[in-house]
Amino acid sequence: MSFRFSTRRSLIAGAGAVALLAACDADRASVLDPFGNSARTFQVNAVAAASSSIPAGTARVTRPATGVSSLTVTLRHLEPLTGGVYKVWIGDEATNAVTNWTPATGTLRVITGPSDDRDTVLTDAVSSFNGVADTTARYVLTLDAAQLGTDPSATARNVVLVSIESSDAATAPGATSPKPLWARITQPAASATATANFSFGNYDPDPTKQYVFPVAGKGTATVRDNFLAVDDTMLGRPPRGYYYVAYLFGEDAEGTPTDTIVLGDLSAPWPRSGVSLKDADMSLVDEVVLDRPYAIRAASVRYMGPAAMLFAGYPRVVIALKNKLGAADVAPPNTILTGDLPDEIAFPETEE
Numbered sequence: 411m412s413f414r415f416s417t418r419r420s421l422i423a424g425a426g427a428v429a430l431l432a433a434c435d436a437d438r439a440s441v442l443d444p445f446g447n448s449a450r451t452f453q454v455n456a457v458a459a460a461s462s463s464i465p466a467g468t469a470r471v472t473r474p475a476t477g478v479s480s481l482t483v484t485l486r487h488l489e490p491l492t493g494g495v496y497k498v499w500i501g502d503e504a505t506n507a508v509t510n511w512t513p514a515t516g517t518l519r520v521i522t523g524p525s526d527d528r529d530t531v532l533t534d535a536v537s538s539f540n541g542v543a544d545t546t547a548r549y550v551l552t553l554d555a556a557q558l559g560t561d562p563s564a565t566a567r568n569v570v571l572v573s574i575e576s577s578d579a580a581t582a583p584g585a586t587s588p589k590p591l592w593a594r595i596t597q598p599a600a601s602a603t604a605t606a607n608f609s610f611g612n613y614d615p616d617p618t619k620q621y622v623f624p625v626a627g628k629g630t631a632t633v634r635d636n637f638l639a640v641d642d643t644m645l646g647r648p649p650r651g652y653y654y655v656a657y658l659f660g661e662d663a664e665g666t667p668t669d670t671i672v673l674g675d676l677s678a679p680w681p682r683s684g685v686s687l688k689d690a691d692m693s694l695v696d697e698v699v700l701d702r703p704y705a706i707r708a709a710s711v712r713y714m715g716p717a718a719m720l721f722a723g724y725p726r727v728v729i730a731l732k733n734k735l736g737a738a739d740v741a742p743p744n745t746i747l748t749g750d751l752p753d754e755i756a757f758p759e760t761e762e
Contacts, residue, residue: 483514503565538580637712640656641710653675656729657727659724726749
């Protein structure tokens with residue numbers, strides 16, 4: 411999956427089916443004239459687990475033959491933020507509570523660029539950072555033994571947390587700060603390593619209360635002339651600090667990414683399509699937002715573009731998770747659902 415980071419806003423706000431019908435009626439000489447081009451419907455499905463692009467990473471503990479272990483945190487699929495930072499913490503988790511949160515300060519490597527020519531930026535003595543506009547970027551934070559302080563055990567230095575803070579000066583994870591990534595680590599044997607995968611969702615020291623976001627959902631999309639409607643079912647509720655946005659991804663004749671059109675935030679289905687689901691991460695904003703299971707039962711987006719734009723050159727619809735502190739006009743790397751427009755619409759034949 412290719413992702414685009416240049417975007418352009420729709421010229422006309424999303425409209426419902428009633429507005430579409432009214433517009434089409436206005437263009438007809440009489441009610442006996444054809445309604446217009448036929449509508450085409452296609453499927454929108456969750457991406458495969460193997461190709462999922464949700465925030466993820468690993469925490470690797472390396473224990474020498476003698477002495478204190480070191481910790482390496484690797485993260486990926488992080489969206490650049492505006493007015494916030496990702497901050498890494500290490501704490502002591504026991505009996506469904508955490509004590510002794512400390513910033514995980516170390517050497518940060520931000521690795522970007524194509525796989526055969528990687529660029530690396532090094533920064534020393536940091537525990538917080540921002541994302542970069544490169545969907546292939548990896549963020550590698552290495553703590554030496556002195557910074558780690560003690561070896562992980564069943565109750566000490568055994569959880570690594572990534573929170574989203576308004577300032578890198580934070581001395582503990584904020585009570586209301588999103589806490590979307592965490593890993594529970596263990597001490598390996600001497601001269602060995604142990605690796606734990608990060609979970610993505612809402613952290614809680616009580617594992618029975620944490621929420622691990624599922625890449626889930628399915629839906630249909632319908633396109634007619636310059637109107638596009640997407641209807642989804644059974645999405646996972648976004649982790650705190652995230653929401654769903656729909657996009658069209660463009661390609662030229664050679665398959666090279668061009669630009670991205672923002673279709674809009676997901677809303678409740680018709681007839682409540684005016685109810686935004688942007689705050690579904692925090693509250694039950696509509697009856698389709700469920701607390702048990704933690705899901706969105708149904709959602710939709712409606713888009714009407716300028717009359718001259720018939721979706722040519724835009725072969726893919728994407729529903730993505732966007733960080734609320736992400737730049738509004740930047741498509742995030744976190745694709746959840748995707749669907750391909752019919753070829754005759756995305757790649758129409760042109761007369762010679």
